[in-house]
Amino acid sequence: MTFYARENQKLSDHLTATADLAKVFAGVFGCGNTGYWAGLLHDLGKYTHAFQDYLRRSLEGKNVTRGEVIHALQGAKFAEEKISDHLIADIVGNVIATHHNGLFDNITDGERTLSVKTSKGEEKLHYVEATNAFSPIINEEKLKKEVLSFCQICQNKKLNLHFMLHFLTKVVYSCVVDADRCNSADLEIDHTIPDWLALIKQLENYLGSFSDEVGINKVRKSISEQCQQASRRQQGIYTLSVPTGGGKTLSSLRFALEHAKEHKLKRIIYVIPYLSILDQTAAKMHEIFPDDGGELILEHHSNIEPPEGDDEEEQYRLLTSRWDSPIILTTMVQFLETIYSNKASKLRKFHNMSEAILIFDEIQALPIKCVHLFNQAVNFLQTFSKSTILLCTATQPHLHKTERPVLLSNKPDIVSIAPDNLKVFERVRIEDKTQSAIDHEQIAALVKTQIEQGKSTLVIMNTKGDARGVYEQCRPIECEKAFLTTDLCPAHRMKILDRLRKNLDTETKKVTLCVSTQLIEAGVDISFDCVIRAAAGMDSIIQAAGRCNRNKENPMSQPVLVVDVYNEKLSRLPEIREGKEITARVFREKQGINLMSEEVIARFYDYYFYAQKNKMDYSINGDKKTIFSLLSNNPLGTSAYKNRNNMNYVGLPSAFRTAAEEFSVIDGVQVGIVVPYGDAMKLVDAFLACYHPKEKMRILKQLQKYTVSVYAKSLKELDKIERAVSLVDDTFYLLSPDYYDAEEQGLMSKAMFSLLNA
Numbered sequence: 001m002t003f004y005a006r007e008n009q010k011l012s013d014h015l016t017a018t019a020d021l022a023k024v025f026a027g028v029f030g031c032g033n034t035g036y037w038a039g040l041l042h043d044l045g046k047y048t049h050a051f052q053d054y055l056r057r058s059l060e061g062k063n064v065t066r067g068e069v070i071h072a073l074q075g076a077k078f079a080e081e082k083i084s085d086h087l088i089a090d091i092v093g094n095v096i097a098t099h100h101n102g103l104f105d106n107i108t109d110g111e112r113t114l115s116v117k118t119s120k121g122e123e124k125l126h127y128v129e130a131t132n133a134f135s136p137i138i139n140e141e142k143l144k145k146e147v148l149s150f151c152q153i154c155q156n157k158k159l160n161l162h163f164m165l166h167f168l169t170k171v172v173y174s175c176v177v178d179a180d181r182c183n184s185a186d187l188e189i190d191h192t193i194p195d196w197l198a199l200i201k202q203l204e205n206y207l208g209s210f211s212d213e214v215g216i217n218k219v220r221k222s223i224s225e226q227c228q229q230a231s232r233r234q235q236g237i238y239t240l241s242v243p244t245g246g247g248k249t250l251s252s253l254r255f256a257l258e259h260a261k262e263h264k265l266k267r268i269i270y271v272i273p274y275l276s277i278l279d280q281t282a283a284k285m286h287e288i289f290p291d292d293g294g295e296l297i298l299e300h301h302s303n304i305e306p307p308e309g310d311d312e313e314e315q316y317r318l319l320t321s322r323w324d325s326p327i328i329l330t331t332m333v334q335f336l337e338t339i340y341s342n343k344a345s346k347l348r349k350f351h352n353m354s355e356a357i358l359i360f361d362e363i364q365a366l367p368i369k370c371v372h373l374f375n376q377a378v379n380f381l382q383t384f385s386k387s388t389i390l391l392c393t394a395t396q397p398h399l400h401k402t403e404r405p406v407l408l409s410n411k412p413d414i415v416s417i418a419p420d421n422l423k424v425f426e427r428v429r430i431e432d433k434t435q436s437a438i439d440h441e442q443i444a445a446l447v448k449t450q451i452e453q454g455k456s457t458l459v460i461m462n463t464k465g466d467a468r469g470v471y472e473q474c475r476p477i478e479c480e481k482a483f484l485t486t487d488l489c490p491a492h493r494m495k496i497l498d499r500l501r502k503n504l505d506t507e508t509k510k511v512t513l514c515v516s517t518q519l520i521e522a523g524v525d526i527s528f529d530c531v532i533r534a535a536a537g538m539d540s541i542i543q544a545a546g547r548c549n550r551n552k553e554n555p556m557s558q559p560v561l562v563v564d565v566y567n568e569k570l571s572r573l574p575e576i577r578e579g580k581e582i583t584a585r586v587f588r589e590k591q592g593i594n595l596m597s598e599e600v601i602a603r604f605y606d607y608y609f610y611a612q613k614n615k616m617d618y619s620i621n622g623d624k625k626t627i628f629s630l631l632s633n634n635p636l637g638t639s640a641y642k643n644r645n646n647m648n649y650v651g652l653p654s655a656f657r658t659a660a661e662e663f664s665v666i667d668g669v670q671v672g673i674v675v676p677y678g679d680a681m682k683l684v685d686a687f688l689a690c691y692h693p694k695e696k697m698r699i700l701k702q703l704q705k706y707t708v709s710v711y712a713k714s715l716k717e718l719d720k721i722e723r724a725v726s727l728v729d730d731t732f733y734l735l736s737p738d739y740y741d742a743e744e745q746g747l748m749s750k751a752m753f754s755l756l757n758a
Contacts, residue, residue, distance in 0.1 A: 003047050003133065006184065007059055011046050012134075018042065018179045021189065025175035028354045029384050030149060031168060033142040034088070035175045038095045040136060041078055042176055045071030047133035048126040070120070072097050074130045077118035082138045086651035087165070088147055090114060094656070095173045099180060102342040103173060103656035107637035110644030112651065150384070157407065159379060162632040166654040167380045170339070174350035178322065181348065194326040196261035199289060203257060206288045207250065216552050219421045220247040226415045227251040231258030236409030237382050237389040242417070243425040244394045244546020248361065249281060252392055255414065256357045259388060266355045269328045271335045273365035274519050279490045279705070280497075281361070282329050289327075298325035299704065300334055323349035332360070333665045336370060339377050340627065342660035354385035362522040363391045363399075364539040367665060368575055371616040372404040372628055379407050390414075394546065395539040398605045402616060404628075427549040429557045430595040432587050434535050437566040440466070444473035446532060446561065447513060451479050455529035455558075456504055456512040460521055460544050462534045462576050466565055468745070471515040484516035488746035491678050491705040493519075500526060506553060520547060527551055531560045534568070537579025538586060538604035542596060572667070582607045620662050630659040671715050672707040673725060675747065676737040680706035684734060703732070708747050717749070724751075 005014035019039035026035025045051060054069040076097035083089040090106050093114040098104055104113050122128060147168075154164045182189060207224065211217055223246055230238070231254075240255070242248050256268045272278045282299050291297050300323070338346050358381065360366075366374055381387045391399070391406075399406040438446070443459065447470075450457045459474075461467040464485050471483050480503050482496050503512040504527055512528075518536075520526070522543045527550035533541055541562055549558040562583075570577040586604050593600060617628035629635060634653035641649040674680055680703065687699045710718075715733065718724045725733050738751040 001052075003052060004055060005043060005046055006055065009184075011043065014183055015040050015043060015134075017183045018176070021179035021183060022172075022175045024191075025179060025351050026172055028351070028386060029168070029171050031146045031172060033139070034092065034146055034172050035179075037079070037138055037143065038092050038172055038176045039179055041075030041092075042096050042099050042180060043071055043075065044078055044096075044130050044134060045069075045074035045125070047074075047130040049129070050126055067100075070124060072099060073118050073120065074125055074127050076114060077125065077127055078131060078135075079138070080114055080118055083140055083143065085140065085144060085147075088140070088143050090651040091147075091165070091169045091172060092143075093118070094169060095176055098342075099173070099177055099344060101344060102660070103169065103347075104342075105637065105655040105657050106652055107634065107641050107649060107655070110640035112641070112649070114651075153383060157379075157383060159383070160376065160404070160632055162634075162653065163376055163628065164380060164384075165652055166631045166656070167339075167377075167384075169652065169654065169656070170347055171351055171384075173344070174347045177344045177348045178351060190324075193264050193266060194260070196257055199326075200257045200261065202289055203250075203254060207254075216245065216424050219417070219424050220251075222421065223247055223415050223417070224251045224254055227255035228258055230414035231255050232262055233259075233409075233414070235259075235263055235382070235386065235388045237378060237406060237412065238391070238409055238414050239396055239412045240390055240392040240415055241396045241413055242392075242394060242415060243422070244543060245425065245427075245550045246394070246417075248392050248394075249284060251415070252359050252361070252390055255390065256359060259357055263386075263388070265357060265386075265388075267324070267326050267328060267352070267357075269323070269330065269353065269356050269358045271330055271332055271358060271360045273332050273362050274522060275331065275486070275490055275493075277361065277522060277524060278329055278331060279494050280524060283494070285327065285329070294698070294701075295325060297327045297329065298323070299701070300328065300330045323352040332366065336374065336377070336665050337663070340373060340660060340663045342656040351385075353381055354387055356385075356387045357390065358387060359390045359392060361392050362543070364393045364395045364397050364543070365522060366397065366399075368612045369615050369618045370665060371399065371402055371612075373618055375399055375402065375404055375406040376628075382407070395542050395601050395605075397539070398609050402609065403613065404616070424552070426596070427552050427554075427557060428531075428545045428560050428596070430541065430545060430560045430562060432595070433561050434564040434584065434587070437564040437568075439566040440469040440473045443470050443532065443563060443565070444477070446563070447474055448477050450530045450532075451477055451511055451513060454511055456509075457514075457530045457532065458520070458526075458528040458544075458547055459513070459515045459532045460518055460534060461515070461565065462518065462536055462573060463569060464517055466534065466568060467515050467517050474513060474515065477513060480510050480512040482512065482514040483744050484514060484520055485746065486517065486519055487708060489675050489677050489680075489706045489708050491680075492675075492742070492746060494705075497524065497526065504528065518544075522546075525550070527553060529554065529558055533560060533562050534565045535562050535580045535583060536576050537608065538583050538595075538601060540576075540579065541583065542601065545596065578611065579608060582611065618663065627659050627663055630655040630662075669712040670709040671712060671733065672704075672709055673715065673718075673733040673735050673747075674703055674706050674728070675708050675735045675740045677706055677740060677742050684728060687731075688729065700731070707732075708735075710747070714749075721751075 003011040005011045019036045022039035023032040023036035026032045051069045051071050054064060058064045076093040079092040079096060080089050094103055097117060106113055150168060151161060154161045223242055240248060240252055260268060285297050289296055338350060341347055378389045382389050400408045447457050459470055461470060467485055482500055484493060484496060500514055502508050503510040526547055528548050531544050531548040533544040545560045548560055582604060586600060590600050617626035619626050631654050634655050637655055638649045638653050683699055683703050690696050724736050724739055728734050739748050741748055
């Protein structure tokens, strides 16, 4: 009998091709044989009459239920039986058993999950039938050799072994899932190295257009040239510590391109904390590099995800699910929620973080609860995936001084700035105005004073509510005005930022007020005459200061006024609240000292990281249980196993599913909603009229710039209102025009027209 994996594809061909491709993918991590055997066994259960009958009925158009015939557990059972080492069997078995959904906890209710799941009877698994048809001989010695080598490297580098093995499992899973999907879609994998030299030439031509003879531009040129020279260093984890306005984006890009060429790497991945910076970076990239075909640069930041599927939607999901473009722009949320997911759809791209340069821009914005998880992730990627890590910021956090530190390379900072050159960046003075709290009206009065002096002013609040309140109080002030929060879609924000830049340009200057949340304060290339900042962490205050007199348009230092907002509600923003408290302490201790100095920043981080050290493992609901413990030694799971079986667990104890369910970079689930702004409605119509999967994917990519992320609770509240939101093609939500203010404030919780509110 000839067995088929799907229509017109023999099962033996599919398994062999998947195994071979998984071996290539996993070989980068030193676990090619592990990937091979997981790939070869992943669809063992299709060697049954039950599955072949299911496939036939499906192809004939008969009514079948997806997953009604088990086909993944047979390979997992085979691995468990044939691999004597429990740890390796846990890795391979879990990968095979879950390759269509998500990795499970290896211990459930005190029992080994793999054993429980594969103990189903012959009437369900048809295991004997499957293994009679296909029963390869596993070379366990090769698997042991790979895993032992991995463990020895962990020991030499003093890396947490269980935690690193959890990453190894996810990498093998990623390789098998991707190989399976690619073969099913008949996708040819391009293993060629991008033409980095051509991109380097384009960047050099772009840089050559800048004046670099004097002042701040001369220092920026020096920084850029040092980055170029540093690119020849061996792969490792490096830092780029440059004052705000020092040209980090272009300098880090120069390092990345040259480093990729030097080490024959496959991609550059920019990981950025805020969508506003991602929008700006993407625009800059497209300005430098022509990308008419859309294959050079991938922007992946949307909460719009295409529906799940293996075959028919494959082309539809390819770009964002694989991350195989030469240059990828994404967010810290996407990065961490990929690595700490257990889902096939997310982890599929994990292995493509190998042979790459990962640039983490504005790393100081990393949430404190994620510090140890981030450190371990980049340690794994640098140690095992032939990737280089670059941490960029004006205020370098002490990630290397934590209990579970990032393993920086020797002499990690790739740039050194002479004291005389640092003086060029002395453009502002921080003024402490926090002696007494002031309300929205008083902040508006402070703004009015600055505006009447002809100073364009930026006000940054910690909450959307305070930003709206201050903006309303500022309406009577006679000047140009703008309002910025994440309630505006990226295209809307970019339009406002373009208008602001024009108003602030010396050639077309208009006195302007902008009231914003902190989305504007890191990495956004814009320059005001004065900044008023709600009290927060010193890192945030210094980032905000980078939006003032950025290019030293005024030779005199300009004011950054730090204010305490009356009745500020920070209960849901604990990191801002705690940063604000520590900044107040530093202000008291460092009176009379330049508050922009390295001494002040170092003191802030010493206090801040010490105060937060017990939160860095990602505590769950204030419990002793943490994400780190769940994915390493899992004491609760192993204790339950010992109590039930009167023996220690000898496999890999990681609780993949539980950790993934508990993990979220941003507290609360967020969903992307397409809003009626710009060309959004035309694109929605085009999406509905289109039936070609690849074209649908292209339209979805364009719709990203018209999305606003909302919490699930907010979406539920909108969904209760008739016609406020609608679900389009089971793919994304669309907001009614009645709930989007396209002129100023974006997403509204209530309809804008009184008739609708009646």
